[in-house]
Amino acid sequence: MKVTILLFGQLTDIAGTDTITMEDIGDTDSVLASLQKRYPALAASKYVTAVDKNIISRNTLLQDNSTIALLPPFSGG
Amino acid sequence: MKTGNSSYERYQRQVILKEFGEAGQQKLLQSKVLVIGAGGLGCPALQYLAGAGIGNIGIADDDIVSITDLHRQILYSTFDIGFSKAEKAKHVLTRANPEINIIAYRERVTPQNALNIIGAYDIVIDGTDNFSSRYLINDACALLGKPLVYGAVSQFEGQVAIFNYKKDQGDIPVNYRDLFPVPPVEGEVRNCAEAGVLGVLPGIIGTMQANETIKLITGIGTALVNSLLTYNALSNRVYEILISAKEETRLLIPASIEAFKQMDYELLCSSVKQPFEIDGETFDKLCNTTGVTIIDVREPGELPKPGGFNYQQLPLSGFNEKANAITGHTVVLFCQSGQRSLQAAQWLYDSLGGSKKIFSLQGGMLTWIKNKSTVKP
Numbered sequence: 001m002k003v004t005i006l007l008f009g010q011l012t013d014i015a016g017t018d019t020i021t022m023e024d025i026g027d028t029d030s031v032l033a034s035l036q037k038r039y040p041a042l043a044a045s046k047y048v049t050a051v052d053k054n055i056i057s058r059n060t061l062l063q064d065n066s067t068i069a070l071l072p073p074f075s076g077g
Numbered sequence: 078m079k080t081g082n083s084s085y086e087r088y089q090r091q092v093i094l095k096e097f098g099e100a101g102q103q104k105l106l107q108s109k110v111l112v113i114g115a116g117g118l119g120c121p122a123l124q125y126l127a128g129a130g131i132g133n134i135g136i137a138d139d140d141i142v143s144i145t146d147l148h149r150q151i152l153y154s155t156f157d158i159g160f161s162k163a164e165k166a167k168h169v170l171t172r173a174n175p176e177i178n179i180i181a182y183r184e185r186v187t188p189q190n191a192l193n194i195i196g197a198y199d200i201v202i203d204g205t206d207n208f209s210s211r212y213l214i215n216d217a218c219a220l221l222g223k224p225l226v227y228g229a230v231s232q233f234e235g236q237v238a239i240f241n242y243k244k245d246q247g248d249i250p251v252n253y254r255d256l257f258p259v260p261p262v263e264g265e266v267r268n269c270a271e272a273g274v275l276g277v278l279p280g281i282i283g284t285m286q287a288n289e290t291i292k293l294i295t296g297i298g299t300a301l302v303n304s305l306l307t308y309n310a311l312s313n314r315v316y317e318i319l320i321s322a323k324e325e326t327r328l329l330i331p332a333s334i335e336a337f338k339q340m341d342y343e344l345l346c347s348s349v350k351q352p353f354e355i356d357g358e359t360f361d362k363l364c365n366t367t368g369v370t371i372i373d374v375r376e377p378g379e380l381p382k383p384g385g386f387n388y389q390q391l392p393l394s395g396f397n398e399k400a401n402a403i404t405g406h407t408v409v410l411f412c413q414s415g416q417r418s419l420q421a422a423q424w425l426y427d428s429l430g431g432s433k434k435i436f437s438l439q440g441g442m443l444t445w446i447k448n449k450s451t452v453k454p
Contacts, residue, residue, distance in 0.1 A: 006316065008234060008307055008309075008316075009231050009232070009234050010231065010232070010266070010272065018309075018312070018314070044265065045265055045266075046257070046261040046262075046265035046266055048256055048257060050318040050319075053317065053318045053319055054318070054319050054321075055255075055256070055318060055319070055320060055321070057323075069316060069318060071236075071305070071307065071318065072231075072265075072266060073208070073229070073256075073257045073261060073266055074229035074230055074231040074234070074235070074236055074266075075206060075207050075208045075211060075229060075231070075266065076117070076206055076229060076230040076231045076272070076274050076279075077114050077116050077117050077118040077119070077203075077204045077205050077206035077228070077229060077230065077279060
């Protein structure tokens with residue numbers, strides 16, 4: 001099972017990329033924990049999480065080919 | 078609109094679009110749009126709205142033109158540095174289209190004036206550059222039921238969405254807090270001045286805001302209602318996510334006009350780390366603010382008991398065990414002299430990090446009652 005993680009805004013600076021893929025991972029909590037382990041600065045960032053374009057507020061099971069998007073708020077104008 | 082007059086010729090190229098037509102043009106000419114923030118987003122939005130013939134345009138901005146604005150704020154010239162953005166924008170737009178009404182508000186939108194200014198318009202465009210204005214405008218539009226065309230940028234990326242717009246009667250409209258319930262705290266997000274922005278990016282996003290506004294007014298196409306579009310200027314990646322209304326969001330928006338006017342958005346959205354301590358005046362304001370939890374950390378039986386606001390009791394002796402049950406986006410702690418509440422504030426900050434705003438009443442109840450005559454003995 002493969003999922004794709006899309007990063008936006010300053011999160012791409014933290015990860016050094018805007019797209020990450022993960023294999024054999026079942027839910028969003030595991031994805032976020034794995035990302036935070038890899039990129040500790042992510043834990044201190046604010047963002048909303050969407051699975052297949054729907055915002056989630058709790059741990060969500062993933063399907064094969066799910067896309068998880070992490071979007072931070074922007075204030076600039 | 079009669080054929081052959083200057084008005085018809087001015088708008089002819091859009092009127093001949095069959096989806097748009099004379100009916101669409103009439104809707105624009107009768108509409109009232111308020112643009113808050115005449116900066117990177119506001120400038121292009123204003124230019125296209127004025128060009129398209131939005132009949133009544135309000136421009137609210139208290140800022141003056143600076144040299145660092147000119148790479149993206151294309152209504153202004155080098156000669157405008159030091160002058161009011163709202164006035165300069167009005168001047169340039171009036172020359173571009175003298176057939177529409179433009180009002181310049183040379184003031185910052187605050188909880189005191191927001192409802193009056195916004196109340197006079199049909200649609201609001203958020204072109205501001207800070208979170209306190211964005212949450213303030215969102216809450217004001219939610220209270221008044223005004224559609225809000227949101228746009229924001231950072232570095233090479235932008236976001237666009239429409240809030241507070243009912244597609245069908247009976248819909249619960251979404252707002253910014255359904256996306257980001259509470260403002261970020263220190264270090265969570267960098268602002269434009271720190272992070273930088275490519276000049277053309279707000280040009281694209283502000284133009285999209287003008288486009289969405291015109292679509293809302295004329296009813297053509299599919300507007301970005303209930304979704305957030307992100308655009309990346311480097312990769313050209315466009316990504317849209319759906320936003321749905323959440324029950325808990327409504328609790329974060331002031332319930333009434335009076336509650337809204339009591340909100341201190343500057344304080345609640347300050348992106349720099351606050352010292353925990355606040356004075357009595359700020360304390361009183363927060364006591365009447367939606368989503369703020371007030372906690373007495375004194376031991377049971379300690380007097381005097383304050384009156385005039387609701388608070389919980391969570392004595393310092395058992396504070397840490399119960400700290401994770403504290404609700405609300407902002408927590409205000411008080412005790413007798415301000416020492417114990419400051420200690421509790423530090424503990425709370427250590428355990429919660431930046432997930433809540435935390436304050437402690439300086440000088441405690443003893444100082445607070447000295448400045449009050451209405452406290453029960």
